[in-house]
Amino acid sequence: MTHSADDTIAPDRTVRLLDTTLRDGEQAxxxxxxxxxxxxxxxxxERAGVSVVEAGSACTGAGERQAISRVTDLDLDARVTSFCRGMESDIDLALDCDVDGVHLVVPASDRHIEGKVGTSHEDNLEKTAELVAYAKEHDLWVEVIGEDGSRADLDYLVDLNATAVDAGADRICFADTVGHTGPERTAEAVSRLADVGPVSAHTHDDLGLxxxxxxxxxxxxxxxxxxxxNGLGERAGNVALEEVAIALSHVYDVETLDLTELYGLAQTVSxxxxxxxPPNKAVIGENAFTHESGIHTDGTLKDDKMYEPYAPETVGRERRLALGKHTGRAGVAATLEEHGVEADEEAIAAIAERVTELGDRGRRVTDADLLAIAEDVTGDDRExxxxxxxxxxxxxxxxxTASVRLEVDGEERVAxxxxxxxxxxxxxxVREALGSMADAELDSYHVDAVTGGTDAVVTVEVTMMRNDRSVTVARSEADITRASVEAMVDALDRLLAADQQPLAPADD
Incomplete structure (x- = not known):
């Protein structure tokens, strides 16, 4: 079959992914x-359905070989391979790890052939054929990678890979080793190599391409x-598995693996x-399915696809409506509804304004913050x-000195x-009265300017954290001590309620 650089990706194409997180990714x-x-x-x-797992470089050392052997012992459906330099000893070390196959990396560009390895183009072809034959004699699956292929003379690159296929290589790989080239050169090279044998692509992200x-x-x-x-790898990293998988699926209807496993896989590797x-990372970043802008939130609530290319569930995610300076009434109303809080249009507008004020001060507005604001605005009390x-x-x-009297789950405590x-x-x-229940951190303490006149009032805002949750509460009083304690107690109350854990007795 003859390929051309302007071929499109048909939906019936079979494309597989090779993951090299355990080798190239580890080189980050x-x-x-x-x-x-x-x-x-x-x-x-394996759960995601990756076809080939490059488990490492057996030549690195005994510890690396132990790790590769642990992976081969898993008896995965995926083919497990080792990276090998252009020497028989590397193949022997890979064999010791019981891998299914090897990636033989040989020089392809003049810079690597003459400058790095110090050999001739002819000897490089001969050596490549010998290495492939040696690996095939030991029943290994073999992929030959012409290192720095994107900067190689294209005619020589074709000769090198044809030599590898003639010697028995199962596939060949076009390698943009330093992320040097663009799509046009890639298409030109791969279309030539695809006429030689089954061809792979190894791309890096140095140019964001x-x-x-x-x-x-x-x-x-x-x-x-x-x-x-996650696009791990040397320098700017390799191409990200999750981005290639979703792009092939969403744009071309070509399925490579189980997309719902992508987010869990990303977290495992992280x-x-x-x-x-990174929060703005495609597919797996925190912000990928988070909406704060009033316009976007309103549109998303009306139609899931309004501001998302695909549903978050596709890649194992959930949609999130964030609260901040850009939040509109629709976002506030939707979040309140999630928490079972009823509010009329006037109250929602007032709550949205308070949320914006917090966001303007650079604060991230949590759900607990929203509920505190809603309670303050609507006047509703809670248990x-x-x-x-x-x-x-x-x-x-x-x-x-100070003394406090608290009611804790119906019991009075004095300290x-x-x-x-x-x-x-x-x-x-307060901490003495609450004992172990008060194991929250005071993340920030802010006092607003005191109003003038005989009825001077000070506003104290505290942010407290407990079990990875945070809440910001503000209280205004004539007395700064009372404002501070009321804000802190209210914040603790909300954090404890959110934990929904049995209450501990006060420490003796």
């Missing part, structure tokens, strides 16, 4: 995977794409590598876990405390 600075982590990731890749080059390669005849989860997912009944604070003596000032003393008293 600061990433080092233990054997257990490699096993966990390999199992996740990883996905474009991968799709261009597929359109020109490639039927296997090398990827890494935890193992310690590399956090409280903790309520402040009485507060006394003195600062006239040498050490400021006192000291501190560097009356507010500090009152907070200590």
């Amino acid at each position: 600075p600061g990433v080092s995977l233990t054997p257990d982590e490699k096993v966990e990731i390999a199992r996740s890749l 990883g996905v474009a080059n991968a799709l261009s390669a597929v359109s020109a005849g490639a039927d296997l794409v090398h990827c890494t989860v 935890r193992a590598t310690g590399v956090q997912l 409280r876990v903790v309520e402040l009944l009485d507060l006394n604070a003195t600062s006239g003596g040498a050490v400021p 006192s405390g000291t501190g560097s000032g009356p507010v500090d003393a009152a907070v200590s008293a």
Whole structure:
């Protein structure tokens, strides 16, 4: 079959994905995977339906070979392979790990043939044929990768890969090793190589063209794409598996794996590598299906597809309506409805205005914040876990002291405390009364300007965190100590209610 650079990707095409997170991905600075982590990731890749798992480079050392062997012992449906340099000893080490196949990497560009390896073009062809034959004699599946293929002379690249196929290679790979080229050159090269034998594409993202080059390669005849989860890899990384998979599915109706596994796979790799997912990352970033803008939120509520290319459930995600400075009334109303809070149009408008004010100050508005604002605006009360009944604070003596009386789940608790000032003393008293229930952190404490006149009022805003939840509460009083304690108690009350855990007795 003759391929041309302007071929399109037909929906009946069979395209598979090769994942090299455990090899090329691990070469990202600061990433080092233990054997257990490699096993966990390999199992996740298997659940997703990845066709080939490159488990590592057997030549790296004994620890790496142990990790590769652990992956081969899983007896995956996926083919498990090892990266090999152009030497028989590397193939022997891969055989020791009981892999199904190897990726033989040989130089393709003049820079690599003459500058890196120091050989001639003719000797490079001869050596490649010998290595392929040696690997095939040992019953290995063999893919030959011409390193730096995107910068190689195209006629020589074709000769090199034809030599590999003639020697028995199962497939050949076009490698844009340094993310150097664009879709046009990729299509030209792959279309030539596809006439030689089954061809793969290995693209990097140095120019931000990883996905474009991968799709261009597929359109020109490639039927296997090398990827890494989350786009991990050296420099700017390899092309991201999740991006190639969703692009082929959504744009071309070509299915490569189980898309619903993508988000879980991304999280598994992120935890193992310690590399956090960028919030704006396609498919798996926190913001990919999060809507804050009033226009977008309103449109999304009317029609799921209004501002999303595909449903979040497609890739194992959920849609989220964020609250912030851009939130409109529709977003506020929808979030309140989720929590079973009823509010009329006037109240929703007032709540939305308060949410915007918090967002303008750079704050992320949580659901707990919204509920606190809604309660304040509507005047509705709720069943409280903790309520402040009485507060006394003195600062006239040498050490400021305070005492509080709280109602905790229907039980009165009284405690006192000291501190560097009356507010500090009152907070200590509250913590003493609540005991282990008060294991929340005060994330921020802000006092607004005091109003003038005889009825001067101060507004205190606190943000508290507990069990990865946060809530911001503001209280206005003539007395800064009372405003501070009421805000803190209200925040704790909301956090405790959100936990929905049995209440602990006060510490003795």
